[in-house]
Amino acid sequence: MRPFAYERAHDAAGALAASAEAPGARYLAGGTNLVDLMKLGVEQPARLVDVSRLAMDTIEELPDGGLRIGANVRNSDLAVSASVRERYPLLSQALLSGASGQLRNRATVAGNLLQRTRCSYFQDVSKPCNKRAPGSGCPAREGDHRNLAILGHSPSCVATHPSTWPWRWWRSAARCTSSARAARARSRSEGCTGCRAPSPSATPCSGRATSSPRSS
Amino acid sequence: MSSEHTAHLQPTVLRINGAEHELVLDTRATLLDVLRERLDLTGAKKGCDHGQCGACTVLLDGRRANACLLLAVTLDGLDVVTIEGLAGDDAPHPLQEAFVEHDAFQCGYCTPGQICSAAGVLDEARAEGVALDDDEIRERMSGNLCRCGAYVNIVAAIAGVAR
Numbered sequence: 522m523r524p525f526a527y528e529r530a531h532d533a534a535g536a537l538a539a540s541a542e543a544p545g546a547r548y549l550a551g552g553t554n555l556v557d558l559m560k561l562g563v564e565q566p567a568r569l570v571d572v573s574r575l576a577m578d579t580i581e582e583l584p585d586g587g588l589r590i591g592a593n594v595r596n597s598d599l600a601v602s603a604s605v606r607e608r609y610p611l612l613s614q615a616l617l618s619g620a621s622g623q624l625r626n627r628a629t630v631a632g633n634l635l636q637r638t639r640c641s642y643f644q645d646v647s648k649p650c651n652k653r654a655p656g657s658g659c660p661a662r663e664g665d666h667r668n669l670a671i672l673g674h675s676p677s678c679v680a681t682h683p684s685t686w687p688w689r690w691w692r693s694a695a696r697c698t699s700s701a702r703a704a705r706a707r708s709r710s711e712g713c714t715g716c717r718a719p720s721p722s723a724t725p726c727s728g729r730a731t732s733s734p735r736s737s
Numbered sequence: 738m739s740s741e742h743t744a745h746l747q748p749t750v751l752r753i754n755g756a757e758h759e760l761v762l763d764t765r766a767t768l769l770d771v772l773r774e775r776l777d778l779t780g781a782k783k784g785c786d787h788g789q790c791g792a793c794t795v796l797l798d799g800r801r802a803n804a805c806l807l808l809a810v811t812l813d814g815l816d817v818v819t820i821e822g823l824a825g826d827d828a829p830h831p832l833q834e835a836f837v838e839h840d841a842f843q844c845g846y847c848t849p850g851q852i853c854s855a856a857g858v859l860d861e862a863r864a865e866g867v868a869l870d871d872d873e874i875r876e877r878m879s880g881n882l883c884r885c886g887a888y889v890n891i892v893a894a895i896a897g898v899a900r
Contacts, residue, residue, distance in 0.1 A: 524763075527747055
């Protein structure tokens with residue numbers, strides 16, 4: 522793992538400022554994906570901005586019947602929330618079908634939306650990957666792609682987004698916080714069902730290799 | 738030491754099994770590595786080091802977590818319990834006794850993680866009001882792998898404490 526500076530944010534403004542002053546900074550919440558990718562060398566942030574203690578961990582019922590879910594709500598807590606279990610049981614089941622109890626206890630809602638694909642080529646820095654290094658190629662198209670996209674992929678990338686529950690969530694009436702909404706926009710581009718490559722025959726998909734901070 | 742290097746070192750107070758440890762930590766150090774390499778607490782094991790096998794499971798503020806994916810500098814002020822701190826001073830934890838009674842291990846490498854995870858499961862089920870039948874135990878313990886295949890007796894041990 523490459524050396525990095527660490528800063529704990531005490532409020533949202535401080536988190537934004539801490540990431541803005543360090544190019545290549547990443548937000549750290551649960552760390553279940555980001556720390557793993559740092560061990561693999563896929564992520565090499567110069568600075569981690571720890572947002573895990575920000576008070577964005579509540580689930581609110583809205584007057585119109587929706588839910589507002591804080592970015593830092595843990596997957597475990599969302600899954601067993603009484604309002605989610607009663608009104609969105611599919612969401613609860615989807616959450617509980619992902620990862621393990623240990624990981625769900627740490628994983629956050631926003632971080633889950635922001636997690637990167639589990640495509641083995643993306644996670645292996647010795648291999649080409651258009652998502653990680655735009656233009657380098659996509660070995661998954663001809664290689665190990667058993668769990669990758671069947672529909673909606675692009676000529677440059679067949680990766681899928683690893684979360685099960687956000688897809689259900691997007692089709693439910695649940696609402697999300699503005700930060701989670703931003704996460705959702707990013708997450709949509711992670712899965713190649715939402716690939717924004719210019720056209721099916723155009724250049725390798727490069728939209729996902731951004732320099733903006735990502736949460737874990 | 739250059740400032741470039743000191744930026745990657747952080748003074749941190751870790752509270753492990755009730756004892757506070759004042760440490761200067763490399764920001765890259767995981768809790769698992771600090772436990773094993775700095776504090777001589779070798780109960781939590783390094784299996785996959787990617788959060789998949791559960792051998793490193795500890796309790797963080799009472800909830801089970803994979804120590805291999807926790808950066809130690811982030812844990813300042815939080816309460817960590819490892820297998821070494823699970824029992825009281827006088828007697829083993831009921832889960833430890835149950836694992837012995839039910840022969841719930843062979844090589845024992847995964848056992849500290851299994852027991853810490855099971856302790857978390859018992860608390861979670863209690864808080865949620867869920868009865869732990871065998872299927873529920875299997876599902877909730879699915880983040881702890883045992884390459885010896887002692888699963889049948891692991892379930893029996895946990896069930897014996899849960900009921």
